[in-house]
Amino acid sequence: xxxxxxLHLCFLLCTHxxxxxxxxxxxEMQDVFKxxxxxxxxxxxxxxxxxxxxxxxxxxxxxxxxxxxDLRSFRWIKTMMFAIDEINRNDRLLPNISLGYRIVDxxxxxxxxxxxxxxLVSGSEEKGSECHPPPITALVAxxxxxxxxxxxxxxxxxxxxxxxxxxxxACLSDKRKYPAFFRTIPSDYHQAKAQALLVKxxxxxxxxxxxxxxxxxxxxxxxxxxxxxGLGICIAFVGTILRTYPQSKLLEVVDMIKKxxxxxxxxxxxxxxxxxxxxxxxxxxxxxxxWIATVGWVTADRPSTPExxxxxxxxxxxxxxxxxxxxxxxxxxxxxxxxxxxSSFVSDFWETMVGCKPLSSVNVLPNITxxxxxxxxxxxxxxxxxxxxxxxxxxxxxxxxxxAHALHQVVFCEMPGGNVSRKCLNVSDITPKRVSEQLKxxxxxxxxxxxVYFDENGDPPATYELVNWQLIKGEVQHIPxxxxxxSANGKYDLVIYKDKIIWNTGNLTPNAVCSEICPLGTxxxxxKGLPVCCFDCIPCADGSISNTTGAADCIICPIEYWSNERxxxxxxxxxxxxxxxxxxxxxxxxxxxxxxCLTFSTLVVxxxxxxxxxxxxxxxxxxxxxxxxxxxxxxxPLTFIGExxxxxxxxxxxxxxxxxxxxxxxxxxxxxxxxxxxRATMPGNNMAAKFGxxxxxxxxxxxxxxxxxxxxxxxxxxxxxxxxLYEQRxxxxxxxxxxxxxxxxxxxxxxxxLLAVICLVLAxxxxxxxxxxxxxxxxxxxxxxxxxVWITFIPAYxxxxxxxxxxxxxxxxxxSAFGLLFCIFMPKCYIILIKPEKNTKKHMMGKxxxxxx
Numbered sequence: 085x086x087x088x089x090x091l092h093l094c095f096l097l098c099t100h101x102x103x104x105x106x107x108x109x110x111x112e113m114q115d116v117f118k119x120x121x122x123x124x125x126x127x128x129x130x131x132x133x134x135x136x137x138x139x140x141x142x143x144x145x146x147x148x149x150x151x152x153x154d155l156r157s158f159r160w161i162k163t164m165m166f167a168i169d170e171i172n173r174n175d176r177l178l179p180n181i182s183l184g185y186r187i188v189d190x191x192x193x194x195x196x197x198x199x200x201x202x203x204l205v206s207g208s209e210e211k212g213s214e215c216h217p218p219p220i221t222a223l224v225a226x227x228x229x230x231x232x233x234x235x236x237x238x239x240x241x242x243x244x245x246x247x248x249x250x251x252x253x254a255c256l257s258d259k260r261k262y263p264a265f266f267r268t269i270p271s272d273y274h275q276a277k278a279q280a281l282l283v284k285x286x287x288x289x290x291x292x293x294x295x296x297x298x299x300x301x302x303x304x305x306x307x308x309x310x311x312x313x314g315l316g317i318c319i320a321f322v323g324t325i326l327r328t329y330p331q332s333k334l335l336e337v338v339d340m341i342k343k344x345x346x347x348x349x350x351x352x353x354x355x356x357x358x359x360x361x362x363x364x365x366x367x368x369x370x371x372x373x374x375w376i377a378t379v380g381w382v383t384a385d386r387p388s389t390p391e392x393x394x395x396x397x398x399x400x401x402x403x404x405x406x407x408x409x410x411x412x413x414x415x416x417x418x419x420x421x422x423x424x425x426x427s428s429f430v431s432d433f434w435e436t437m438v439g440c441k442p443l444s445s446v447n448v449l450p451n452i453t454x455x456x457x458x459x460x461x462x463x464x465x466x467x468x469x470x471x472x473x474x475x476x477x478x479x480x481x482x483x484x485x486x487x488a489h490a491l492h493q494v495v496f497c498e499m500p501g502g503n504v505s506r507k508c509l510n511v512s513d514i515t516p517k518r519v520s521e522q523l524k525x526x527x528x529x530x531x532x533x534x535x536v537y538f539d540e541n542g543d544p545p546a547t548y549e550l551v552n553w554q555l556i557k558g559e560v561q562h563i564p565x566x567x568x569x570x571s572a573n574g575k576y577d578l579v580i581y582k583d584k585i586i587w588n589t590g591n592l593t594p595n596a597v598c599s600e601i602c603p604l605g606t607x608x609x610x611x612k613g614l615p616v617c618c619f620d621c622i623p624c625a626d627g628s629i630s631n632t633t634g635a636a637d638c639i640i641c642p643i644e645y646w647s648n649e650r651x652x653x654x655x656x657x658x659x660x661x662x663x664x665x666x667x668x669x670x671x672x673x674x675x676x677x678x679x680x681c682l683t684f685s686t687l688v689v690x691x692x693x694x695x696x697x698x699x700x701x702x703x704x705x706x707x708x709x710x711x712x713x714x715x716x717x718x719x720x721p722l723t724f725i726g727e728x729x730x731x732x733x734x735x736x737x738x739x740x741x742x743x744x745x746x747x748x749x750x751x752x753x754x755x756x757x758x759x760x761x762x763r764a765t766m767p768g769n770n771m772a773a774k775f776g777x778x779x780x781x782x783x784x785x786x787x788x789x790x791x792x793x794x795x796x797x798x799x800x801x802x803x804x805x806x807x808x809l810y811e812q813r814x815x816x817x818x819x820x821x822x823x824x825x826x827x828x829x830x831x832x833x834x835x836x837x838l839l840a841v842i843c844l845v846l847a848x849x850x851x852x853x854x855x856x857x858x859x860x861x862x863x864x865x866x867x868x869x870x871x872x873v874w875i876t877f878i879p880a881y882x883x884x885x886x887x888x889x890x891x892x893x894x895x896x897x898x899x900s901a902f903g904l905l906f907c908i909f910m911p912k913c914y915i916i917l918i919k920p921e922k923n924t925k926k927h928m929m930g931k932x933x934x935x936x937x
Contacts (some may be wrong), residue, residue, distance in 0.1 A: 087756070109757060110145050113188045116161065116429060116825060118168075120184020121511050124487060125204035126164050127225035127235070128157045128221045129192035132356055148199070151434045152189035155468050156385060158743040159416065160480045161187055161429065162247065164224055165535035176738070177500045178492050181511060186220065189429075190231055192356060197231040198238060203243055221519050222247065222487040224480065228354060229253030229300035236262040243517035246489070248484040250476055251766045252379055255303045264520040267541040268482040269404060270378065272300070272352075274546030274576070276307035277375060278568040279350060284315045287305035288596035289617045291376075292346040293319050294337070297326040304352035304378065318598065318617035320346045327357045338364050338698065341373070347589075348374045348596040355381035363386055366395045374587060374594040375402030383475060385467055397555060398588035402548035402568060407478040407532050413471040417464060421456070453499045453558050453850050473562075482536050488521040489536075500528070510734050547571060554586050586732075593858050601634040605651035607634050610787035621779035624651040661819040662725050662887040663892075672894050679718035679901055687711040693916050697925045706780060710750035710908070716743040717901040721894040728806035733821035735805050738795040740897060741832035745791030747904065748839040748870075749784040751863060754908075755846045756783065758859045791835055798828035809886075818886040839875060843867045844902055862907050869903030 099903035114130070131150030143175035155366045168183045186204060190197035204220050222245045226232045232251035241245060247266045248256070254273040256265055261621050283291060293308070295301030299325070309319060309824055321344060323337040338361065341349065351358055358381050375396055381387055382401030419432045421442040433440050438461070462469075471477075497508035509518075538544060550566035587594060602621035607630050609620045624630055624638035629647045631639070641647055661736035663669050690711065695703050720743055723736035757780060768785040798804075802825035809818035823829040845865035847860045877896040884892045915922050 096744050098631055113196075113203060114150075115189070116185070116187040117164070118170075118184045118186075119163075120168075120182040122178075122181060122388075122491060122514065123184045123186060123220045124484070125201075125220040125223040125225070126185055126187035127159065127190045127197055127200050127223065128160050128164075128187065128203070129227055129231075130154055130157045130161070130432075131191045135888075144704070147286075147320050148191060148196050148198070150189060150193075155433070155435045155436065155759040156476070156869055158303045158429060158433050159468060159477055160227075160405055162419070163409075163412060163477050163480045164414055164484055166412050167481050170411070171485070171488045181491075181495065183488065183491075187821070187891055190226055190228075192228060192231070194230055194234045195913070197228075198234050201238055201589055205239065205242075206503045213625065221245075221491065221514055221516050222523075224249065226251060226482050228298075229303075232256060232265070233262075233299055237267040240264050243520045245487070245516055245520040245523050247523070247872070249380075249479040249483045251300075253300045253303045254307050257543055258364070259541060262542075264516075266484065266486070266523050266538050268479040268544050268686065269476070270546035270548065271541070271543045272378075273307050274568075275378060275402055276304065276311050277549065277576065278550075278578060279308055279378075280315055280317065282313035282376070282400070282402075282578075282580070283312065283348070283350075283596075284316055285578065285580060286593055286595070286596075287319050287526040287601075288348050290320055290346060290348075290596050290598035291317065292321050292323070292344055292349040292752060293814070294323045294325060294343065294349060294351040294353050294358070294361070296353045297324045297329070298354075300354060301352050301357075302423055306351075308350065308352065314809070316617070320598070320615075322343055325353065325357055325361055327354075334361055334364055337361060338368060338370070342368070342370060345346070346596065347594045348376065349373065350376040350378075351381070352378050353381065355384040355386065360385055360719050362392055362396065366392060367394070371395055372589060374589065374596070375399040379403055379476075382553075383562050388553065388562070390558060393553065393560055394707070397553055398590070400550060400565070400585065403551055403562070404471040404475045404479060405547055405549045405567075406475050407534070408472045409474055409481060409532075410471060410480065410796070412474075412477075413469065416469050418470065419458060419462075434462075437466065437468070438800070442743040461597070462511040478532075482530065485528075485530060486523065486526050486536055486538075487499070487519070488524050489528050490519050493525070494518050494522050508899075529817070546576070548857060550580060552585050560742055580594065582669065587932050603633060605630055606635070607638045608634070618918045644817060645812045650937040657815055657817045659819055660886050661727050662890045664725055665726075668891055672721060672891065673725060676718050676721045676894075679898060679905070683711055683714045683718055683901075685906055686905065687715070689913055689916060690909075693923075696916065696923050698912055698915055700717050703754055703780070705777060706750050706757070706784070707909075709784065710747060710754070710904075713743055713747040713750055714901055714905055717897060721897055724890050724894050728819050728821045730805060733804040733806055734799060736821060737823065737829065737832070738799065740786065741795050741836065742791055744836045744897075744900075745839065746788045747901075748836055748843060749865070750785035751904065751908070752787060752839055752843045753780045753783050753848075754845050754859065755863050756780070759846055759849070787839060791832065792836060794828070794831055797899060798825060798832070801825060803830065816886065820886075820889065833874070834880075840867055840870050840874075844871060862911060866904045866907035869907065870900045873899045 130153065132152040132154050164185065164187065168185055171177055172182050188200040188203065190200050201223065204223060223235070224247055225235055225238070226248060227250035229251040232246070232248050233253070233256065236246055236256060243264045245264045245266065247268065249268055250265060252269050252272045252275060254271050254276075255273050256262055256267065259274065270697075283289075293305055295305045305319075305322060312319065320444060321340060321342055324792050325337055353361075353826040373395075377399050378401060382399065383403050387396065417524065419430055419433060423432050431442055434456065438456065440460060441767060442456045472482075488501055491514070494514055495507050495509050495511065507732075524542075527535070529535055535545065543750070546568070547570070548568040549564050549567065551562040552565045554563045554565075555560050563584065565579065565584045568576060568578045571577045582593075598615070598618040599611075602619075606621040606623050609622045610616065611618050611620060622648065627647055628638035628640045629651050630637075631652050638651075639653035644657055646657045648652075662672075665672060676934065687708065690699055690704065690707055694700050699707065716739070720736070720740050723732055723739055728731065804821050804824045806818055808824035809820055843863060847863035847867060849860075873896050877892065881890045881896075
């Protein structure tokens with residue numbers, strides 16, 4: 085920046101202090117000159133090599149020595165000359181005003197291009213003359229973005245307009261730094277957007293990148309990386325190259341390409357920087373890589389050879405759309421060194437194209453030994469003479485016409501096309517600043533139907549053509565296979581004709597991924613230490629799915645759904661409840677009916693033998709009522725089986741509570757009868773008289789009514805209801821009867837338990853009755869079984885899952901019912917049916933000597 089400021093100061097002193105000042109020196113440069121009323125400058129990289137100059141601040145720098153000759157750059161020069169001559173013949177554009185030009189060689193060097201720019205804006209002078217204003221009003225320059233940055237920064241403060249035809253770096257769109265910079269080629273920002281969309285459309289997520297070690301490469305990769313990040317594209321590596329790098333550095337980049345697993349490489353590199361690397365890639369026979377090119381090299385002649393096609397065949401890249409300029413053809417074919425003796429560019433061209441040096445040539449290439457005699461002709465089949473597929477050449481043509489239209493509006497204060505009557509500004513009053521301001525408003529349609537204008541950043545509309553390297557008839561052809569252009573909604577459309585593309589890998593589209601896309605039913609899992617494009621595929625957890633490939637996360641199924649085996653879709657959960665048709669339901673129903681039938685048979689036996697002593701001795705009325713209640717207890721489980729409904733849920737719990745309360749109340753009544761009978765044998769005790777059948781019925785009824793009241797309150801306050809139990813880790817929906825009120829449910833159980841404990845205590849106290857048939861003992865055993873069953877029921881009930889909760893409750897009901905039936909009535913039935921001889925009053929009143937003594 086310090087050197088540029090010094091140059092700015094020198095420029096100001098030279099252009100604004102005109103009191104007998106003289107230059108201390110001039111830059112001697114190869115140029116092409118034509119005088120005109122208005123001068124336009126041009127800077128082109130005709131030479132592509134520069135000898136290293138060892139300069140000192142104490143001596144005058146030597147004249148730069150440039151080598152090589154670039155045919156493409158020379159065609160740019162001839163195009164600029166052709167466009168200016170065409171404008172001079174146009175009576176509607178700048179009528180009666182001639183345009184002149186001075187074109188110099190930049191040698192593709194930032195230092196030389198700065199010299200060239202300062203030389204052009206400083207003008208020429210005769211010996212002894214005073215300082216003159218800059219002779220050029222606008223500048224067509226430069227191809228390299230780095231060179232354009234140098235010129236734009238040096239001339240920007242003076243508003244000298246500069247129109248580039250090939251510098252695409254997005255950094256040049258900054259109007260605060262480069263207020264007078266314009267270009268006819270789209271910015272790399274748009275190219276990066278197009279490249280990112282291209283990569284995304286082919287499903288490439290893992291690519292390598294190469295960049296020139298200059299502003300063009302660095303800004304190009306940065307723009308692409310920004311666009312790629314939003315599309316989920318990862319850059320595996322970024323290799324940096326420059327034509328001046330040593331061979332060892334070049335080999336490091338080649339080795340990195342060989343060792344990587346990338347199948348697609350984006351090269352944001354100038355053609356001159358990339359070519360040495362391409363030669364090394366070809367030498368080491370590196371194939372199988374799909375290259376994505378940029379405007380800088382995709383259509384360049386030097387890389388587009390059949391030899392390079394071995395490693396770089398199938399290359400795709402974006403270029404500006406091609407145009408045909410038929411009138412340029414005769415101009416290119418009419419290049420004659422004997423008619424343009426003063427142009428060293430023409431001499432070099434002839435030596436390059438024909439392989440000989442003209443007799444009058446002063447500048448001779450070292451490797452040219454043949455002398456031209458005047459009858460030699462170049463090979464007109466060379467691409468240099470093809471004017472039917474012009475891309476960058478057309479951008480030079482547009483740049484010249486854009487400057488001409490700006491000049492016309494400055495001079496005549498109106499758009500070109502009409503018959504102008506007078507000038508509104510003299511040619512001598514034209515300043516670069518006026519032209520720069522007018523370029524911002526330039527908007528016209530050229531003779532090929534293309535709109536030419538600049539946006540607020542000095543950029544043209546971004547339109548690209550996608551081309552593919554294909555080998556046709558032994559030559560590399562750049563075949564259009566798509567396009568990128570603005571759409572009506574202000575965005576951009578990318579259209580690719582995939583069936584027209586020939587890939588480096590053959591007919592198959594390259595697969596450029598770090599990890600294969602995750603299939604359905606799996607999700608991505610980041611691999612620690614690697615970019616996001618490298619991942620493992622993990623199956624979705626139960627209850628979640630991924631129904632798209634490459635899913636980042638699994639989707640949890642809705643609460644009523646579950647994942648299928650492949651984990652790619654949600655299916656309805658299986659509804660689970662204790663059914664009559666399943667094995668466990670059938671077994672429980674069978675046990676329930678068996679218990680009811682067995683109890684009913686016992687009831688029939690007791691009714692039939694109701695007049696026998698053993699039936700009478702055990703209070704036949706309470707026994708029959710107990711058997712009826714046991715039948716209801718055995719039938720109660722039937723309400724627990726089947727799909728829960730509102731009525732079945734209310735019925736099952738209340739029926740269970742009331743029937744068991746009735747059952748235990750009967751047992752309690754029998755227990756009290758036994759106790760009172762034992763007490764009645766004692767002298768002076770008349771308790772048996774006070775506890776007759778009426779009192780027994782009252783105890784049974786009152787104890788049962790209390791349970792009925794509890795159930796009625798339960799049903800009115802918070803009744804049981806059918807409910808679906810959803811568990812996220814369970815693929816079943818459990819249909820169950822929600823108790824509604826846990827307090828009411830446990831009150832019912834607690835009341836039954838209270839009655840059972842009272843019975844157990846009373847029976848235990850009367851266990852030593854002296855009769856042969858001790859009723860208190862059997863009641864004690866039955867209550868022990870009953871209490872044991874229901875004590876174990878509660879933890880089992882709480883811990884059992886799903887339908888097994890219902891099964892546990894049914895098992896508890898059946899177990900306690902069978903316990904009561906067998907303990908209380910089995911001994912009596914045994915005597916009635918098997919040992920009828922013991923069914924006598926005498927035997928019943930017999931004393932048990934074991935307990936009597």
